[in-house]
Amino acid sequence: MNSYCFQFFIIRYIVLIALNDNYVWTIKSSHENNGFHHxxxxxxxxxxTICNEYLKNSFVFISPNTTINDLEERLKAAYGxxxxxxxxxxxxxxYALPSLCLSSLPICRTPERTNLLYFANVAMITNKYSGNETRTKRFVSKDAKNKHSFLKKKSVYYSDVFTKDVSSKYPPTRDSENLKRICREECELLENELCQKEYAIAKRHPVIGIVGVEECQKIPQHQDCSTLGITIEVDESxxxxxxxxxSYRGVKNVSASGKPCLRWSWLMKxxxxxxxxIGQNYCRNPGSVEKTPWCFVDDISLDRNMEPCDIPKCVDKIWLSIILIFGVVFATVILISILLLKKKKSRGMKNIQNINTPNAGNNIYGNSQINANQESGRTLNSPMDPISIPSKNMEKNSLLRxxxxxxxxxxxxEExxxxxxxxxxxxxxxxxxxxxxxxAIKxxxxxxxxxxxxxFRREIELISDLKHQNIVCILGVILNKEPYCMLFEYMANGDLHEFLISNSPIEKKFLLQLxxxxxxxxxxxxxxxxxGHHYVHRDLAARNCLVNEGLIVKISDFGLSRDIYSSDYYRVQSKSLLPVRWxxxxxxxxxxxxxxxxxWSFGVVLWEIYSYGMQPYCGYSNPEVINLIRSRQLLSCPDNCPTAVYSLMIECWHEQAVKRPTFSDISHRLKTWYEGHVKISNQKS
Known part of the structure; x- marks a missing residue:
């Protein structure tokens, strides 16, 4: 039995003895106090079975408070x-399943060492909090000599664990252990280019997000990593x-005018x-939208910043090669013939001056050279087919942003x-x-x-797909030169909060129930x-809704700029500024x-609307507001607010999230009430 196995069984035996002697509570408590439990x-x-194709016969790292079976069930649900x-x-x-499997279950490179560190940690905590050595004495021996020998071995073991690999941290964690993680380059290609929208949705999804999607920037660079099989299609020849x-896959990355090509992921939707x-800026023709390979360049004088690349057609090159080869072969044959002819004539004639020189009109060398030059020149200098540059209406082209x-x-x-x-x-x-x-220019x-x-670019990618009459839609972007900008439709009456205040009884105005x-x-x-498009706003409030002429209201600031690429579940830190009143x-x-x-936030927005923009829980500090919400002390009914509307607010503030109404249900009820008021108004008129 090698030394690691011997140490492993000794430490594990110590742990089992300690646990059998009712030290479970002590270990758990010390874990929690020292952060080891987490x-x-x-x-x-x-x-x-779900990850068998990628993890068969592999030792995987399991974090505390979970098991492989738990993770297996979560993975099955996520993959479903x-x-x-x-x-x-x-x-x-x-790439979805291998990415989930290798993210949630990273492969251990040195499983024996990791487990030894784990059991050593438990054993040390057990001994530390036991209060006496009697149980250890009973396990080792009643004989003092044997006890001394055992403790000496244990001391050597601890020294061995901590000094052999000074780069390791103790206790073993997901970020410190010697784990085989997903290749960082492939992870970034998925998150930033190939699966931008999918990654964003996965991190916010309540089923997929809880399994765990890798944070690519936190993955250490390592040559020995778990590859997902992503290949960049390039043929240098x-x-x-x-x-x-x-189908061009060459490495030309300069336009016909000599400008460097920009990375495709910056400008492709x-x-x-x-x-x-993915992962490149080479000349390509995706989707056959043009007649030749092209690329984006940083040139404001061009419409759409697109330029063709100076790459010859293979057919033209073949014909040119054939002509050149034929010319070389023909010239070689003629040269050999001349040499043989000269040699033959030199033998039969003593006076070389008697040889008649053919006239220029019959000089086959001259004619062949001229013809060859003309032919090859026509091939080399033939103009490229004209490139049609798309118009500014990019929506006609599904390839572009x-x-x-x-x-x-x-x-x-104005600012x-x-x-x-x-x-x-x-x-x-x-x-x-x-x-x-x-x-409005952001x-x-x-x-x-x-x-x-x-x-900034990811936010453009995500909101570019939002098209609804009650969403502030993006009209375009400026990405060719700083400052980079997003262009939105301008809402003439500002945000809803200011609109409500300016139309309140304080200003001697009022709004109709309609x-x-x-x-x-x-x-x-x-x-x-x-x-319905898997977006969680996170900051829905009257201040984040804009009003246009004709009382058109649209939602803005979807919370994307703050944290849209992280999971829906995160630990609230003291540094975070959160709108607790909503x-x-x-x-x-x-x-x-x-x-x-x-x-829930929509219920508060309803309260703001009927309160003419009053601050929720006005007069209370943020800590007091948190206590009020936790103790279920809800906002009171605003003046002149219909009972049915306030009842809807109370439903939105249900303590159990699953019992709150859906937005579909809310829209249906509000529409029914609105149409009822319109009908009554028409009857009165």
Missing amino acids: LAGICQLYNG VIKESKDMNSNCRK ENCYWEDGS EISDFPEL IPHFTLQDVEFF LGEGAFGKVYKGQLIQPNKKMINV ALKENASFKTQQD EFLQIAMQISEGMEYLS MPSESILYGKFTTESDI
């Missing part, structure tokens, strides 16, 4: 959701293209449909405030038809970090759309944000 883990042989999901792109779907170039674009504009297309008027990425301005946009429209602050720029219902109905329909107890206490927590 951090230490152990390696176990995988014996499940993925198989039925309509939001999963086919090119991304094949390919220097020409066939047909329209859609549906890159998941074209896996040949939302419309791209330049800084010359917008005019900045409206400051958002998560930088300042927000009011401005005007010159449309392709030369028509000017007012826009600018990314200059010299932003690479991560902030990534978050208008209250019209505002609430539009917000509920917008939220019904968001929840949050249910499960969000305040456990950091759990779901559609049901948005429904």
Whole structure:
């Protein structure tokens, strides 16, 4: 038996004796006090079925408070959701299961060492909190000499564990142990390029998110990692293209005018449909949208910043090669013939001056050279087929992102405030038809970090798919030059909170019951759309709804800029600034944000509407508000608020999230009440 096995059994035996002597409570308590109960883990042989293809005969790292069987059930549930999901792109779907398996069950490189550290930790805690050595004495021997010998061996063992691998941390954790994690490069390709939308949805999904999706930036760089099999399609030897170039996989990354190509993931909307674009900036023709390979370049003088690449057609190259080869062979044959002829004539004639020189018109060398040059010149210099540059209406082309504009297309008027990425301005946009429209411009602050720029682009990716009459939609972006900007439709009457105050009895104005219902109905329909597309707003409030002329209300600031790529479940930290007056107890206490927590917030928004923008729990501090919510002391009914509407608020504030009404149900009720009021108003008139 080798030394590791011997040490393993000794330590495990110590633990079993200690546990049998009623030390369970002591160990658990000391674990919790020292943080080990939540951090230490152990390696176990995988014996499940759902991940058998990727983890067969592998020892996997299991965190505390869970088992392989628990993880197996969660993985089965998550994979069931993925198989039925309509939001999963086919090119991304094949990586879903291996990604989940290898994320939640990383492979142990040194399982024996990890388990020895784990049991050593338990044994040390047991001995530390036992209060005496009598039980250890009984286990070892009653003889003092044997006891001394055993303790000496144990001391040598502890020294061996802690000094052989100084890079390890103790106790073993997911981040400190010698684990084989997903290759970071592949993880980032999935999250940032191939499966952007899918990754965002997975991290927020209540079933998939709880299994655990890797945070790519936290994965250590390691050559020996678990690969998902993602390959970047590149053929360095390919220097020409066939047909329209859609199958070109060469490494040309400069446009015809010599400008460097930009990375495809920066400017393509549906890159998941074209896996040949991931992780690169080479010339390509995805989806055969053009007649030759092309790429994006950073040139504001171009419409859409697209340029063709100077790559020859393979057919032209073949004919050129044939002509050149034929010319070389023909010239060689002629040269050999001349040499043989000269040799023959030199033997038969003594006076070489008698040889007649053929005239230029019959000089076959000259003619062949001229013809060859003309032919090869025509082949080399034949103009490329004209490249059609798409118009500014990018929606006609499903391959490209939302419309791209330049800084010359917008005019900045005034500063409206400051958002998560930088300042927000009011401005005007010159449309392709030369028509000017007012826009809200969200600018990314200059010299932003690479991560902030990534978050900025990810937000564009996510909100570009939102199209609803009660959602503030993005009109275009400016990404060719700093400051990078997002352009939104401008809402003339500002945010709903200010609108309610300016139309309140304090200002000697008031709103009709029909208008209250019209505002609430539009917000509920917008939220019904968001929840149906797997979006959790997290900060639904009157201040985040905008009002346009004609009492058109639209939801804004979907909470994406703050934390959309993390799980719906996170530990609320003291540094976090959370809108507790709009949050249910499960969000305040456990950091759990779901559609049901948005429904609670909608109930508070209803209260704001009927209170003309009054602050919820006005007069109470934030800690007092938290205590009020936890003790179920709800907001009272606003003045002139119908009983049915206040009853709806109470339903939205149900203590059990599953018993709150859905946004679909809320929209149906508000619409019914609204139509009833319209009918009554028409009868009165």
